[in-house]
Amino acid sequence: MSENNDMLSVKNLKVVFPNQMGVVRAVEGIDLHVKEGECVALVGESGCGKSVTSLSIMKLIGTPPALTRVDELVLDGVEMKDLTDREMQHIRGSKISMIFQDAMTALNPVMTVGKQIDEVFIKHFHMKKEEAKKHSIEALARVGVPSPEQRYHDFPHQLSGGMRQRVLIAMAFACEPKFIIADEPTTALDVTIQAQVLEVLAQMQKNNNTSLLLITHDLSIVANMADRIYVMYCGKIVEESPAYPLFKDPKHPYTEGLLGAIPKLSDKNHEFIQIPDNVPHPMHKPEGCYFHPRCRYATEECKCQMPPLVDIGDGRKVRCFHPLSKGEKS
Amino acid sequence: MSIENTVSEKKLTQNGKTVWSKIAASCLKFLRNIGNFIVRLWNHPKGRVGLIILGALSVCAIFAPIIAPFDPYDVTQRAERGLHPSWEHPLGTTISTGQDIFSMLIYGARVSLLIGIVTGICIAFLGAIMGILSGYVGGWVDNLIMRVVDVMLVIPTLPLTIVLTNLFGKSYFMIVFIFTLFGWTGLARTIRSQVLVLKNSNYVKAAELAGAGRWHIMMKHILPGVSHLLIMSTCLTSAGIMVAEAGLSFLGLGDPTAISWGKMLAEVQSGGAMLFGYWWWIIAPGIGIFLAVYSFMRIGIAMEEIFNPRMKQTSSAYKIFKNLNNQYIEEVFHSMDESEKLGYVGGVNDNDETVGV
């Protein structure tokens, strides 16, 4: 792996949440790397540790409630592992920023959206208020908000869901950071609006040559955007692959299940492959491979041993004793 | 004929049986619910303190004639005035009348608890009805009730209570009535907002689509949804009412014939206990009021924490981190690394172990 052109490189990230009953292992040692200008997706069901991962990359997760360990957390050549919160403040917003899931709650309800974008410019570019306002309006225009001068003075509750999400995107791209994390950016939206917002996001990423880490539970929205995909299950990466081969030929049964949940118009005989049951509770993860109780290919070996993440060539890795081959796919 | 008769009789008895068994079953269910509830409270540290205090006070109130050494209502059982505490009179006697203060204290529990609980229940009833009606029925009913609430909120309660007791006589019935009349507004607002949430929930919509009547939905779906809120706030209102009652009695506006803690405090002031430094006489009724109110508040807060466990989390996170077993955490992190290297063998049942040192 060439370290040089990695925008972000995370090695062995572990996050646990102690509580009265014991320890919740949210993230169990994952490695991620994102190249410059690349769009990488992190896919998994809710509760698998995706959001915790994104917050830990921003170092936004506090030490109560969580305990975090990481071997390496490098952003654009800067090791962030040991930076203090004060030092992180200069990096957040200017070099790395984040788009949150629910724009309604992610925006301050008592502040105009314009003022909220201004804050980024004032903090990182030390602009005057009027100057910041000019830039904020430009930023709003760039994400396709109509009549941005008026919208600048609106409060979040006066905007529609799609507009709010655009505001969040404008805010994230305000300082043209090199790396952006989008945590389920479209989950709270209608399907049509979803497509528009994704379009804006993809456009912004292309124009600025930004690296994007797209976190989602929905493989279908990833298909057109992502260059590479990580599939996460119960705090572990179970499959890593370039996008196209993953859709064509999933190696992990869990990925197959996720893909099976997407209906395809072209294939009339296509059967839904369902993953039975739910994600195990993070306090009661099963022994062996975490996926084995829900896996239809599970053997005795899977029940007592956690399979390692094996490199199978072509930039693909899979954590399974019995990776699927094309013929096996039903 | 006779056969028919016996058959119909049989039917009747069967019907009677089913009706009775139904009633018995629902009574049993109700009792079991209350039992479960008390057990849950007992298992909650704050709730247990409240239950113990409340239990002790209730025993005092119910068995007051047995526990109290003297009957403070009995004019013949009066001792010398202004006695200091002694074995015979644990808290001395009053300066003005020579009543045994300890006995008054025990009898005083009756008034305070009775008014608190009865008014609390009345308010819960009225507040629930008004809140559910205004939230669920909506429209002009909602408008009317909420406008009444607006008016009630600006009318000064204490002066009005004084005027009304003056008009209709100073009896505890009147006090309960007035407190209920003015106490339901806050609860109705809380219940209303909760009902508005429930009204839009899927199960209520499903019931509506299935053709269930309004009354049925209110009783079967809405009421159970707000019952937790209702029980909790009944405890907290009862606590508030006990303070208010004490204040009213203190101003000499309670029932003039009864002995209550508020009235005892009024006598403290008028009887000159301060001047002579009879501190036990001053402290005793205050402690009584404090314990009664405190027990209700504890129970109320405990219920809040039982029903919304989220309330507690923030503060307990620090406790957990304070008592964190660092070695254990290191082992957890280490085990994750090990599993990567070797293929991890063994369980991850963290729930068996505790984090505490």
Place this chain on the structure above:
Amino acid sequence: MKKSYIIKRILYTVLLFFVVLTLNFFIPRIGIDDPAERYYPPQGNMSDIEYDIVKQATRKQYGFDVSTWKQYLRYVDGLFHGDLGNSFKSGSPKVIDLIAERLPWTLVLSITTLFIGAISGVLIGAFAAWKRGRWPDLVLMNASTITTALPSFFIALILVLILGFEAEWFPAYTDPNMVADFDWSPEAIGTVFYNAALPIFSMAIGSIVGYAQTTRNSMIAVSGEDFIVTARAKGLSSDTVLYKHTLRNAILPIVTNFGMSVSGLVGGAVVIEQIFNWNGMGTLFLEANNTNDYPLMMGIMLFLSTFALVANLVTDLCYCLLDPRVTVDGGRR
């Protein structure tokens, strides 16, 4: 949109005022045929004929000689001329003058209490929220249950016993000459606060703890919101996040609380005033009640409700300025 809300709110307050006015007029008359007889009972050993003459005179003097509706209209009319009728006190002083005479003394107590309570309460609450889960927070949480369970008049009695009678630091009862001798000189003002110390202190304890509790809960609730994470993700310093985002939102419940205490500012001190024999509205009301001074009682009640109405209006308008989500028909959130 905002403007129409404000106008609507003001009109509604005026409407409420008339409802409250009407209630105030009629409630004390429930079940009473002849106010003169009810509120002016025979005195000493008056003969029936003498009493009849007195009654007639009273009716005439206080306007009970016409029908209730006419009395009501007369009352409303008087109100618009700043007249709340005459008290039954000897010399029939105007009710409005009596109120004006006592009001400042109550306000001295309650406004001082309010500011002590709000300022120190908010500071303590913010501190407890900052030290969440550690000892300052735990102390506050326990103190709040304990002081809520202790009636303020009991605290007052204990303070009188300890600081008034035993230690003799502060006067246990208000100096009766305080009001008469008051002349705005620094010494007179000093005397007022010296006498007011115990009443203010006994009311302030509950107030401080109340504000601290509200502030703490609201701060903790807000700091768990998503937009706080957004603000931190923008790279804002923790001070900016605190002042511009957390406090700005956490202040909303505190404003509500403040408005509620303002609306109870005048009527809330009845019991405390009674204990310390403080010459305020509360004692005036109790006097009126004891002497069946019915016009005075009506006047005080109306004054208290109007005060509460205006306070509520101002609170709502402040809230409207602070929280953009307040809509024309939605009220608060």
